[in-house]
Amino acid sequence: MHIHFIAIGGSAMHNLALALHNKGEQITGSDDEIFDPSKSRLEAKRLLPESYGWFPEKITTSIDAVILGMHAKADNPELLKAKELGLKIYSYPEYLFEQSKHKTRVVIGGSHGKTTITSMILHVMHYHNKEVDYMVGAQLEGFDTMVHLTEENDFMVLEGDEYLSSPIDRRPKFHLYQPNIALLSGIAWDHINVFPTYENYVEQFQIFLEQITDGGAIIYNEEDPEVKRVVEASEARIKKYPYTTPEYTVENNETLLETPEGAMPIEVFGKHNLNNLEGARWVCQLMGVDADDFYEAIATFKGASKRLEKIAETQTAVAYKDFAHSPSKVKATTQAVKNQYPDRTLIACLELHTYSSLNPEFLSEYKGALDAADSAVVFYSPHAVMVKGLEEIKGEQIDEAFDREDLIVFTNPADFKTYLYSQDFDNAALLLMSSGNYGGLDFDTVKDYIK
Known part of the structure; x- marks a missing residue:
């Protein structure tokens, strides 16, 4: 064709x-x-x-x-x-459905954790040489592309984004996949340029559940009250499997996952990632991978690109970058790094880069998001606010939104770099959260300062 x-x-x-x-x-x-x-x-x-x-x-x-x-x-x-x-004109998700309509479709939905859970599932399948088709939102170690399509594979694993399908198709992408197996990780208001009210945003997940094929399954995070409410209220003819965060401990900056065979060290960390791991385990089980094989494979999972990705480490310092930008992701990621390195000074830097994060009406959602950090920094570009056609944001609005007296706010990339490179990283953990690059920060040069 x-x-x-x-x-x-x-x-x-x-x-x-x-x-x-x-x-x-x-x-x-x-x-x-x-x-x-x-x-x-x-x-x-x-x-x-x-x-x-x-x-x-x-x-x-x-x-x-x-x-x-x-x-x-x-x-x-x-x-x-x-x-x-x-x-014949297709949107991106329409064509993926077209390619997978004769397969068992596994769709991972939720405001956060989609990429990580999808990546975990693919890592486990790859580890055990089980071939599946897929679409994931990040580059994965051991995978050449973020999309893989064949005629012969039985499963198609899809990251189910709730953003719009195309300029002429205003349906959220994950409404088009008609999953046989679905997962819902969490619901936290996002994309306010498209879904102006919280109720309108939640409605998209209710519709997602209605798209699951009759007799299909929804695996859902029971710890998220909105997810629990939406799934349990659904009258769709589907099987419902709740999951919760598994038991784990942190010792000497290492996370140990409790398994039937005892405590097992894993590469990923943070309560939100352990919660993601349990959701992935349930999906893999429905795809034919038992618990023992899942644990064996997941022990070597290092994370998806830009999702709590370690970019530098010494004996006394460590630096991570993360795609986190929504309030719930920022809070979970900051807390995760502090829990993993409780005896180190946590310097957490957040760039407000997306349409939602730069919207004055949405800023209050960030209250307390950086509370786990010892030093909290917010960077945003007034030019980006102007380009997006948004109302001007003032520094005091940022201070009020995050509700933290010692918050440091930068609007000039050069000033932010000067601050960053003047920090003492001895016995410290640096966390850089953004879907952008802080106005031109080269993440590779950061490692030169982690000493």
């Missing part, structure tokens, strides 16, 4: 393009700009567009399917031409 991608350069889109290319399909694509790593990965497979921009002349009746990325606009010239020619 000839498949054309409109906005091929996105993180998810270019991975799907690579997966379909690897499957033997003919792939073309366009975008107005493409950055690394997408650029170099597409170039290596000769899929990089010859020039950037939108070219309606590329859209002809020889194309069997068009996949439309979220980055494109509803009036995109190539999209308009595809509509004019009556071509």
